[in-house]
Structure formats: C-alpha cells, structure tokens
Amino acid sequence: MFDCAIVGGGPAGLTAAIYLARFHLRVRLLDAGDSRCALIPLTRNHAGFPDGISGIELLDRMRAQATKYGVEIVSGHCDRLERAEESFLVHGPGAPFSARTVLLATGVVNHRPAAIDEELHATALQQGLLRYCPVCDGYEVTDKRVAVLGTGDRGCAEAIFLRGYTRDVTLIAPDGGHEFTDKQRRSLDEAGIAIVDGPADGFRIEQDRLLLDTRGTSHGFDSVYPALGSHIRTELLYELGGERGEDGCITVDTHQRTDVRWLYAAGDVVLGLDQISHAMGEAGVAATTIRNDLAQRYPVRR
Numbered sequence: 001m002f003d004c005a006i007v008g009g010g011p012a013g014l015t016a017a018i019y020l021a022r023f024h025l026r027v028r029l030l031d032a033g034d035s036r037c038a039l040i041p042l043t044r045n046h047a048g049f050p051d052g053i054s055g056i057e058l059l060d061r062m063r064a065q066a067t068k069y070g071v072e073i074v075s076g077h078c079d080r081l082e083r084a085e086e087s088f089l090v091h092g093p094g095a096p097f098s099a100r101t102v103l104l105a106t107g108v109v110n111h112r113p114a115a116i117d118e119e120l121h122a123t124a125l126q127q128g129l130l131r132y133c134p135v136c137d138g139y140e141v142t143d144k145r146v147a148v149l150g151t152g153d154r155g156c157a158e159a160i161f162l163r164g165y166t167r168d169v170t171l172i173a174p175d176g177g178h179e180f181t182d183k184q185r186r187s188l189d190e191a192g193i194a195i196v197d198g199p200a201d202g203f204r205i206e207q208d209r210l211l212l213d214t215r216g217t218s219h220g221f222d223s224v225y226p227a228l229g230s231h232i233r234t235e236l237l238y239e240l241g242g243e244r245g246e247d248g249c250i251t252v253d254t255h256q257r258t259d260v261r262w263l264y265a266a267g268d269v270v271l272g273l274d275q276i277s278h279a280m281g282e283a284g285v286a287a288t289t290i291r292n293d294l295a296q297r298y299p300v301r302r
C-alpha cells in the first residue's frame with residue numbers, strides 16, 4: 001500500500017513527489033513521459049536560473065531529487081483508477097497497486113497546427129521559431145516580427161497580449177476566414193495588429209524565419225505562436241465522476257482537493273496559466289494537504 005500514487009512526472013508531479021517523500025511517506029509516480037516542460041529549449045523566466053535552463057535538464061534534476069528521497073518512478077501510462085473502500089487501485093504498467101491517495105498531475109497537450117509536420121514542428125520549437133507560451137517567452141520576441149495562428153477570442157487575446165512586446169504582430173486564421181465580433185475587430189485595429197485570412201499552409205524554415213503561405217501570399221516571421229487551445233488530460237478524474245470547471249480544468253478547493261475523496265490535482269490540469277512556478281506551487285500545497293489529510297486517518301509518526 002502506497003501513501004500516494006502520483007500520475008504525471010512533470011514539474012507538478014515531481015515537486016509533489018519530493019515533498020511527500022520528505023514527509024516520510026511511500027510514493028510511487030507513474031509517468032507517460034511527455035511533459036510539456038520537456039519541449040522547452042531554454043526557460044528564462046523560471047526564477048533561480050539567470051542564464052535559463054532547458055526543460056529536459058530541469059526535469060532530470062527534479063527526478064534525481066525525487067529518487068534521492070526514495071520515490072519510485074515508473075515509466076508508463078496510468079489507464080484507470082478504481083475506487084476500493086478507503087483507497088484506490090491504480091492500473092498502469094505491471095500489476096495494479098493500491099494507494100491511499102492519488103494526485104493527478106497529468107497536464108495538458110497543446111493543439112498543434114495541422115499543416116506543420118512533426119519534424120518541422122520539433123525543429124521550429126528548438127529554434128524559437130514556434131512558441132506556445134507568450135507569458136513564458138514573450139520577452140524573447142521583443143521588437144521582432146511575430147504571428148499568432150488563431151482567431152476568435154483566443155487568437156485575439158493572444159495577439160493583443162503580444163502587442164506588449166512588439167509593434168509587429170499579425171493574426172492569421174489557421175483554417176479559413178477570421179471569426180471576430182465588431183468589438184474584437186476594433187481592438188485589433190486600434191492595437192495596429194495586421195489581420196490575415198487563412199488557410200495557413202506551406203510552413204518552412206528559411207534564413208532563420210518561419211515562412212507560411214495564405215491564399216498564394218508568402219509571409220515570414222521571427223516567431224509564430226499557435227493559439228489553438230489544448231486538450232486537458234482529465235480522463236482519470238472523469239471516470240471517477242469528479243467535477244470539471246467551465247474551462248475544462250479539474251475543479252479543486254484551495255488545498256488542491258478534488259470533489260472525489262482522497263483524490264487531489266495540481267499543475268496545468270487545474271489552471272490554464274501554464275507556468276512551471278505555478279505547477280510547482282500547487283504541488284507543494286497538494287502534497288502538504290495530502291500529508292495532513294492522511295494524518296487525520298492514521299498517525300504519521302517515526
């Protein structure tokens with residue numbers, strides 16, 4: 001019997017694992033191995049690393065820290081959580097195992113532009129030609145030529161946010177014509193944002209720029225931000241009948257408890273701010289809550 005099973009080995013799951021192991025609790029962490037953190041070539045807004053740190057190195061360091069304190073890290077996908085009396089049966093690679101509590105730290109997956117193939121996508125991400133998080137790396141496109149691939153509320157909000165970094169912002173509809181309200185169109189005009197109808201295709205890299213075509217015209221940018229939304233990985237919660245908010249994220253109380261008893265959640269799957277620091281902060285709160293809730297059930301003593 002584990003005190004806690006953590007599903008997800010990104011910044012949220014690994015932070016919680018470190019805390020829980022240092023509370024002298026037994027922890028097993030299952031990770032399917034596609035943390036969004038691993039896509040970050042160099043994060044420069046994560047406090048404590050003045051020259052930045054790559055997402056992969058940050059994850060490596062956190063895994064080393066978690067295993068140092070005795071966390072069992074298992075590679076593989078958790079397919080199902082089954083409720084059993086006062087615990088959960090966790091189904092993943094190997095035999096199912098029991099845990100008194102479960103923390104969901106399963107994150108989200110960004111919707112990618114359909115017209116960019118895998119290889120180009122990976123190369124463009126590494127070179128900063130494709131970016132997914134203006135809060136994280138908008139600073140890096142200061143005074144550069146930038147496009148947002150999107151439309152409607154999401155595209156409009158992202159383009160206006162990026163206007164805080166550069167005058168040269170173009171909003172391109174990914175699939176066809178733009179869908180704006182009059183108010184959105186006025187805001188874009190007033191901010192001086194260029195509006196281009198799609199579909200956008202023909203993506204390619206030339207001379208340190210990401211090029212794309214719309215209706216026979218070629219455009220080149222220093223960086224392109226897809227603003228196409230994301231898939232929020234709440235399947236395990238859904239099967240247990242837990243609540244999601246209107247935004248599709250897992251609903252939790254101020255201590256990261258879901259409305260399913262002994263089930264907790266932290267990180268991007270809870271709030272779409274999509275920041276490492278936030279994922280870590282929520283995980284610290286969740287881990288401390290799990291420890292204190294468990295202590296109500298049985299004495300946590302040396």
Ligand SMILES: Cc1cc2nc3c(=O)[nH]c(=O)nc-3n(C[C@H](O)[C@H](O)[C@H](O)COP(=O)(O)OP(=O)(O)OC[C@H]3O[C@@H](n4cnc5c(N)ncnc54)[C@H](O)[C@@H]3O)c2cc1C
Nearest residue numbers: 008010012032033034035036078107136267268274275276
């Ligand atoms: C290109 C890019 C750049 C970014 N730059 C920055 C930056 O500079 N600064 C910053 O603060 N943030 C940045 N972010 C955001 C940051 O990566 C995320 O906020 C952070 O990774 C969220 O951590 P998380 O633990 O909640 O989720 P994730 O890191 O996504 O981890 C979730 C983990 O759960 C696992 N998982 C999911 N379902 C299951 C399952 N059923 N069974 C087993 N495992 C499962 C996944 O495989 C994954 O490993 C960036 C994101 C991207 C995409």
